[in-house]
Amino acid sequence: GQQVMQIPQYQHVQEGEDFTTYCNSSTTLSNIQWYKQRPGGHPVFLIQLVKSGEVKKQKRLTFQFGEAKKNSSLHITATQTTDVGTYFCAPMYSSASKIIFGSGTRLSIRP
């Protein structure tokens, strides 16, 4: 079936360091969403990428969609303790398909 690989599974960084999580698919995606789940909370939508090569920024967060629309990344510059949580990519293979969630990357931060 259609699967997406998200890496790394965990990342522990010093506050102020950068963080990146990657999402890779073997087949072309229609679009991809990113969600953040704080510890004990529920996933919250961050952004949706649709176009090949698209780059979107939200303050310290930069989201990229690959040229081939098979991979995506989320990069956080100068992490803060408020960034702690699990980041999930959620690709769609067509506009009519259901969303598939990646396994997530759990970010923890040393103050």
Next chain:
Amino acid sequence: DGGITQSPKYLFRKEGQNVTLSCEQNLNHDAMYWYRQDPGQGLRLIYYSQIVNDFQKGDIAEGYSVSREKKESFPLTVTSAQKNPTAFYLCASRGQAAMGSYEQYFGPGTRLTVT
């Protein structure tokens, strides 16, 4: 105050009992979803419904049942046939893909413990 509500937040049941988890939304969304999340894991789709009176199995539907009699409500029943029911259950909804947006809105979740 629009959103998705799930109740209760914590639920405890004895093995062998069926239990129904509530999910209500006042966002006027057509599509609703149920996910299961185990500790340290991602989200796995149990059932989804794209319109009232219609629903489809997700990846792990065995041992679960749903109904969609009203647009606002999508209750999930965890039956005694579900072998490992203890988990965090998340309900989500999504409106029509206006302007190409497929954003899902999640409820706060119900933590079910079966002993």
